[in-house]
Amino acid sequence: MDSIETQIDRFFNPKSVAIIGASRRPGRIGHIVVEQMVAAKYPGRLYLINPKAAKEGHHILGIKTYASIKDCGGSIELAIIVIPAKYIPIIMQDCVEMKVPNVIIVSGGFRESGPVGVELENQVLDIAKKGNIRVLGPNCLGTFSPGTHIDTLFLPESTTPRPRVGRISFLTQSGSVGGSVMSFAYNEDIGFSKFASFGNAIDVDEGDLIDYLEDDDDTQVTGLYLESINRGRKFINIAKRASKVKPIIVIKAGRSKAGTRAVSSHTGSLAGTDRIYDAAFEAAGVIRVKTIGEFFDVARALVNQPHAKGNRIGVITSGGGFGVMTLDALADYNLEAPELSEALQKRLHTKLPYYYSVKNPIDLTGSATAEQFAFSMNTLLDSDEIDGIIIIPLFMTPLLDAEQVSQAIIEASEHRKKPIIVVSVPSTKEIRKRMFNLRLAGVPSYHLPIRGARGMAALVEYGEILQRPEE
Amino acid sequence: MDSIETQIDRFFNPKSVAIIGASRRPGRIGHIVVEQMVAAKYPGRLYLINPKAAKEGHHILGIKTYASIKDCGGSIELAIIVIPAKYIPIIMQDCVEMKVPNVIIVSGGFRESGPVGVELENQVLDIAKKGNIRVLGPNCLGTFSPGTHIDTLFLPESTTPRPRVGRISFLTQSGSVGGSVMSFAYNEDIGFSKFASFGNAIDVDEGDLIDYLEDDDDTQVTGLYLESINRGRKFINIAKRASKVKPIIVIKAGRSKAGTRAVSSHTGSLAGTDRIYDAAFEAAGVIRVKTIGEFFDVARALVNQPHAKGNRIGVITSGGGFGVMTLDALADYNLEAPELSEALQKRLHTKLPYYYSVKNPIDLTGSATAEQFAFSMNTLLDSDEIDGIIIIPLFMTPLLDAEQVSQAIIEASEHRKKPIIVVSVPSTKEIRKRMFNLRLAGVPSYHLPIRGARGMAALVEYGEILQRPEE
Numbered sequence A, B: 001m002d003s004i005e006t007q008i009d010r011f012f013n014p015k016s017v018a019i020i021g022a023s024r025r026p027g028r029i030g031h032i033v034v035e036q037m038v039a040a041k042y043p044g045r046l047y048l049i050n051p052k053a054a055k056e057g058h059h060i061l062g063i064k065t066y067a068s069i070k071d072c073g074g075s076i077e078l079a080i081i082v083i084p085a086k087y088i089p090i091i092m093q094d095c096v097e098m099k100v101p102n103v104i105i106v107s108g109g110f111r112e113s114g115p116v117g118v119e120l121e122n123q124v125l126d127i128a129k130k131g132n133i134r135v136l137g138p139n140c141l142g143t144f145s146p147g148t149h150i151d152t153l154f155l156p157e158s159t160t161p162r163p164r165v166g167r168i169s170f171l172t173q174s175g176s177v178g179g180s181v182m183s184f185a186y187n188e189d190i191g192f193s194k195f196a197s198f199g200n201a202i203d204v205d206e207g208d209l210i211d212y213l214e215d216d217d218d219t220q221v222t223g224l225y226l227e228s229i230n231r232g233r234k235f236i237n238i239a240k241r242a243s244k245v246k247p248i249i250v251i252k253a254g255r256s257k258a259g260t261r262a263v264s265s266h267t268g269s270l271a272g273t274d275r276i277y278d279a280a281f282e283a284a285g286v287i288r289v290k291t292i293g294e295f296f297d298v299a300r301a302l303v304n305q306p307h308a309k310g311n312r313i314g315v316i317t318s319g320g321g322f323g324v325m326t327l328d329a330l331a332d333y334n335l336e337a338p339e340l341s342e343a344l345q346k347r348l349h350t351k352l353p354y355y356y357s358v359k360n361p362i363d364l365t366g367s368a369t370a371e372q373f374a375f376s377m378n379t380l381l382d383s384d385e386i387d388g389i390i391i392i393p394l395f396m397t398p399l400l401d402a403e404q405v406s407q408a409i410i411e412a413s414e415h416r417k418k419p420i421i422v423v424s425v426p427s428t429k430e431i432r433k434r435m436f437n438l439r440l441a442g443v444p445s446y447h448l449p450i451r452g453a454r455g456m457a458a459l460v461e462y463g464e465i466l467q468r469p470e471e
Helices: A004-012 A029-039 A051-055 A085-097 A115-130 A175-187 A206-214 A232-242 A257-267 A274-284 A292-304 A320-332 A342-349 A370-382 A402-414 A429-440 A449-467 B004-012 B029-039 B051-055 B085-097 B115-130 B175-187 B206-214 B232-242 B257-267 B274-284 B292-304 B320-332 B342-349 B370-382 B402-414 B429-440 B449-467
Strands: A016-020 A045-049 A063-066 A078-081 A102-105 A134-136 A142-145 A165-172 A192-197 A221-226 A248-252 A287-289 A313-317 A388-392 A420-423 B016-020 B045-049 B063-066 B078-081 B102-105 B134-136 B142-145 B165-172 B192-197 B221-226 B248-252 B287-289 B313-317 B388-392 B420-423
Touching: A004 A102, A004 A134, A004 A142, A004 A192, A004 A206, A016 A029, A029 A045, A045 A051, A051 A063, A078 A085, A085 A102, A085 A115, A115 A134, A165 A175, A165 A206, A165 A292, A175 A192, A175 A221, A175 A292, A175 B320, A206 A221, A206 A232, A221 A292, A232 A274, A248 A274, A248 A292, A257 B320, A274 A287, A287 A292, A287 A449, A292 A449, A313 A320, A313 A370, A320 A388, A320 A449, A320 B175, A320 B257, A342 A370, A370 A388, A370 A402, A388 A449, A402 A420, A402 A429, A420 A449, B004 B102, B004 B134, B004 B142, B004 B192, B004 B206, B016 B029, B029 B045, B045 B051, B051 B063, B078 B085, B085 B102, B085 B115, B115 B134, B165 B175, B165 B206, B165 B292, B175 B192, B175 B221, B175 B292, B206 B221, B206 B232, B221 B292, B232 B274, B248 B274, B248 B292, B274 B287, B287 B292, B287 B449, B292 B449, B313 B320, B313 B370, B320 B388, B320 B449, B342 B370, B370 B388, B370 B402, B388 B449, B402 B420, B402 B429, B420 B449
Parallel strands: A016 A045, A016 A078, A045 A063, A078 A102, A102 A134, A165 A192, A165 A221, A221 A248, A248 A287, A313 A388, A388 A420, B016 B045, B016 B078, B045 B063, B078 B102, B102 B134, B165 B192, B165 B221, B221 B248, B248 B287, B313 B388, B388 B420
Antiparallel strands: A142 A192, B142 B192
């Protein structure tokens, strides 16, 4: 039998795909999946299964249709099933017969819709187990992987734009949240490596997928959206090991009592109390975030910057008020902004005017120059009093050579001595473009102090996770 | 003597203005202020004071220069002073002589820069008191009021774009934060009525300005950025009364111990412990927010929607996961999302499919139609179980007529029965435009559940403030 890694890999990188329930009608789920596979430039063999279309000799988007996978005449590595739930057991039998190793069941109508659905789900699982088929879903979107050119998502790109290739992978229990996360990533210009929506997870679950991504060279950070975990012990065991290799970030919805009630209505599963989840994530070395916005703040930092070796953060700014707000934000995340030693202050004052306050924050005032920013940053990088740096240049101040500051930050960041994060008010298109360029160069840049502090807090937390003794 | 209202009004609506220290050189503060007054289409008489330029007969941007305000030959209602601190006492004497009633001192170099500055500040204040001059500043940006065409801010519009005319006014201790808030407002398309940066506030302070805005018909919500309050009793007395007339939102930086230390370095004032501020804001009926982002979330809700009469929120969505996240977010702000009564659930199920969960959230699923959104919303508006509604339509789902949903929401919002807030993922340009149109029509719309919940929480809090018994 194939290794589990090989098994899961076929969901993201199959040599041949059959879409069972491919539809001729634009707007239908079975049509959108075909469109998206074509748009993704899927390079392997693509078989479309639709008995009626096949009988009438129809093609869909120029691709031939077959009445059954038994007629394709080629081996199928992945079947994407989009037909109504009640017909799926029969189709699964076909898959067993044709030795299809992987199946994504997109269709809903299972556990989430009542007792009949539960029965159907058990039936499907039974067939899969006996036939050695790995199943993703049901009630899911399947997978998206721009690097390997697969996209099984029935959300048209015109309304759910896809992110570019990148190094973050994302696993989601909820399809609608998953689709939204992809759109956010597109709009924030954050790249994705692999995306999987696992829905009811009757077979392959978040644990298996984390396990797979642990060894995936194209993934540097793993994100998760969960409403419940059914196999808690498995999850903790896998995540505990995987989180030492690359950071795992989780959005666990149903944090509140009311939210937990909503989870039961939504997925039919019991969410359990939030404190248990908190303990599990802590034990597993998983970084927990509350919101989608926080997820991106944290992911952006973790995918680009080295972890921090401690929680002492230095702040350099040209706007005093921003220095204050950043120190508040750091405190919100239990990070320290220690007052710099007299010796270090003295060193800073060798090149900074005596009336600049350099206690931390280092307030370069409205008279700040690019040289002063670079000097302050490099002094903190060389000091053992500080573990990470947040820089808040007010790019709009007239005296500041914004290009020169940006270059100095990018160069410093490339040495990867300590994590560096930039916060800047996105006043104008020009400044937004500058922030975009910083991001391209691997310097996470944020619009607000609180968001930059969240990113830094994740780098500190991941440093702590890595330092934990192995059991 | 003029009423205090008339006195303060001249900072925003002066009949004639002198810029003392107007400069010929582009990029100089004294030049930018002239540029901005011209750009703002200031309709009154504008006198530029620059002895050297006057001597040489120079104009600045086509406007005549004078050696002194004594040479202008006209009365001056507002003098904007941008010359170095040490010359300001002499100029203040000129202002007394010429009976200039209002002065904005933009220049820094006072209390914030040490003992000499403190002495200078006292001198200036002394002259102002004896001469009956109201002073804004020093060490400030002055005022901006697009409706009355004044803009004394030395931040060029090319790097600090100004917001359009609107109904939010903003008062700030920090110039750089104030400028950033304006840029954010511009980028978020939030309109401003009046903006004042009061810096060291030797005379006119946040209390006077709140007092003035209380009766300003063009202001519906007052925002504040503070690092310290010097006259606490005055602030509380004024805010307590004003907050019953219109909401006051405050960002008080220096919330943390480290932040407080940074305040001392930044402004030279003692910030006091945060708990005292919290108590003061509570007593004053002021809504406190932690960040600039939160400020806009809250302001957007308060300026558009009626306050809530209680904290029981109903949630209507077409994405189950978003329902869960919204309930979590409501709990984060201590809002209730009560399970709807059986009677109300029954009423909802008269027109909604039996398999839709309608406990709260009302989950219309991916099959949601515009009619179902409108019916659910109107049912909650008519019910006495719910005080406010958050609607999360996934505009990208293919079956949903997005235009029809938007129209139904706008109509319902116009009746102002209960506050209505929209959350939507800004996937595409089309959806962002739809959200923009909702905002134009007075429906606050947010990109994330947590931000929509923050807006709703402010509407609930303001309802509580209004219900407090008068003392």
